[in-house]
Amino acid sequence: MRRLEYFPVQLFAVIMGFSGLTIVFAKAYHFLNFPYYLYLLFLAIDVALFFVIFSAYILKWIKYPEAVQKEFSHPIKSSFGAAISISFLLISIAMSDFAPPVAITFWFVGALLHLFFTYKVIKFWIEHDKLDVKHINPAWFIPIVGNVLVPVVGVDVCDEVLNHFYFSIGIFFWIVLFTIVMYRMIFHLPLGKRLIPTFFILIAPPAVGFISYFRITFGLIDFFSLFLYLIALFIFVLLLIMFKNFLKLQFFISWWAYTFPLAAMTIATILIDSVYHKWYIKWFALIMIALTTLVVAYVSYKTYLAIKNKKICVPEEE
Numbered sequence: 001m002r003r004l005e006y007f008p009v010q011l012f013a014v015i016m017g018f019s020g021l022t023i024v025f026a027k028a029y030h031f032l033n034f035p036y037y038l039y040l041l042f043l044a045i046d047v048a049l050f051f052v053i054f055s056a057y058i059l060k061w062i063k064y065p066e067a068v069q070k071e072f073s074h075p076i077k078s079s080f081g082a083a084i085s086i087s088f089l090l091i092s093i094a095m096s097d098f099a100p101p102v103a104i105t106f107w108f109v110g111a112l113l114h115l116f117f118t119y120k121v122i123k124f125w126i127e128h129d130k131l132d133v134k135h136i137n138p139a140w141f142i143p144i145v146g147n148v149l150v151p152v153v154g155v156d157v158c159d160e161v162l163n164h165f166y167f168s169i170g171i172f173f174w175i176v177l178f179t180i181v182m183y184r185m186i187f188h189l190p191l192g193k194r195l196i197p198t199f200f201i202l203i204a205p206p207a208v209g210f211i212s213y214f215r216i217t218f219g220l221i222d223f224f225s226l227f228l229y230l231i232a233l234f235i236f237v238l239l240l241i242m243f244k245n246f247l248k249l250q251f252f253i254s255w256w257a258y259t260f261p262l263a264a265m266t267i268a269t270i271l272i273d274s275v276y277h278k279w280y281i282k283w284f285a286l287i288m289i290a291l292t293t294l295v296v297a298y299v300s301y302k303t304y305l306a307i308k309n310k311k312i313c314v315p316e317e318e
């Protein structure tokens with residue numbers, strides 16, 4: 001039971017990865033004639049993982065509140081706290097095809113909680129006196145840019161002004177944070193090995209931004225939406241070119257940073273195909289579905305081995 005104290009908040013990235021994959025197969029069912037049972041299978045796994053991880057973290061908060069406080073005041077780990085609210089939002093998107101009333105409930109919790117995390121993190125960044133350039137990493141996108149997820153279900157739930165509010169926050173701070181992260185990458189020491197997988201998070205803001213804009217505008221493809229998609233595509237290709245940086249990395253929980261951004265890129269590509277119906281876009285969408293599924297499966301296997309060998313829920317090196 002003592003291991004519960006070291007249950008990392010980063011494990012909510014597992015829910016993000018599986019939710020992303022579930023939504024991929026939901027869209028593949030609607031637009032590419034994939035079997036419905038594949039969506040249901042991944043939805044069942046996704047929901048089960050959510051309740052296991054969320055329940056474990058609530059128990060940790062009850063039994064070891066000081067450990068939770070330490071994570072939420074950490075210059076790097078604090079960014080992953082918002083993965084909790086993002087998990088609610090992603091479950092709401094994943095559930096929207098199967099159980100809309102349940103999806104709306106998760107959306108309300110996720111939207112309110114994420115706005116709380118947004119203000120909390122920005123306040124932390126402004127007031128904290130121990131932040132350093134070395135603490136800047138792509139995980140900083142999680143608490144702020146996660147706001148862009150809110151309109152995906154929000155267009156069916158609330159007033160358009162509220163959806164534009166969340167969307168605007170996410171897109172504005174994506175630009176601000178991208179500039180800061182690129183400055184850190186170019187002019188300072190490279191990221192530590194644990195954080196190298198978080199490079200993939202760079203794909204997520206423009207890809208999710210495209211998906212959200214697609215929903216807000218009810219399927220419109222215009223210059224701005226293509227701008228978002230093509231920026232995501234550019235970063236994806238850049239990371240493929242940099243593949244040697246990822247090949248020999250030791251497994252860390254941060255490997256889950258590969259999964260949701262790939263899923264977001266895949267969903268965006270499926271939506272692009274639903275409008276243009278070009279053969280090469282369809283093939284790219286199918287390749288992305290296969291790649292995302294394989295990456296989630298492999299990272300899940302490596303996580304299983306880490307749990308089996310008791311390498312998770314142990315004290316971490318700072």
